[in-house]
Amino acid sequence: MVALPAEPASVCIARRWATDLLTLWGVGADALDTATLVISELAANAVRYGHAEMTIRLLQQTDRLYMCVTDSGGPPASHPLVIPRELAEHGRGLAIIEALSETIEVTREPEGWRVGAVIRVTAVRAAVEKPADGCVSR
Numbered sequence: 001m002v003a004l005p006a007e008p009a010s011v012c013i014a015r016r017w018a019t020d021l022l023t024l025w026g027v028g029a030d031a032l033d034t035a036t037l038v039i040s041e042l043a044a045n046a047v048r049y050g051h052a053e054m055t056i057r058l059l060q061q062t063d064r065l066y067m068c069v070t071d072s073g074g075p076p077a078s079h080p081l082v083i084p085r086e087l088a089e090h091g092r093g094l095a096i097i098e099a100l101s102e103t104i105e106v107t108r109e110p111e112g113w114r115v116g117a118v119i120r121v122t123a124v125r126a127a128v129e130k131p132a133d134g135c136v137s138r
Contacts, residue, residue: 001057004043006050006071014043014056018067025060031121034100035065038117041093046071050112060121064102068116070109 002017004010018039022032039056046054050071059066094115098104101117 001055003053003055005053006047006073008047010054011040011043011047014054014069015040018056018058021058022060022065027060027065028122031065031119034119035067035121038067038097038100038119039069041097042067042069042115042117045069045093045115046073046113049073063120063122065119065121066116067118068114070112070114072112 002014004013015036019032019036022035027035035058039058043054043056046069050073052072054072055070057066057068057070094104094106097115097117101119103116103118105114105116107114107116
């Protein structure tokens, strides 16, 4: 687990932390690339909508990687200006996460939001199982 400020520079830190940890756990290259992209998107959403900090948790169990990011954000603000989806600069993060993941879960919590995703992984070597700590657990 790592806690970071909800600032743009934290997305890079989150990605590096996840890459280093997953490499240490022996996650295969394809799954590592997918997980890194998912973590980047989860962290970017937490930065965009969070107010103070985000917490990132990872758990590998057998052939699944559970990832979740909790932010300190409030409810999404309404946007009166309607921009066609194909021209929008933002708004594709959850769609990307959904396309890459077996499972995605978005949960409103008292202090913000928790977004979790699960992907299938291949491991170069077996990883140690650890408690999920509130991550998606399907």
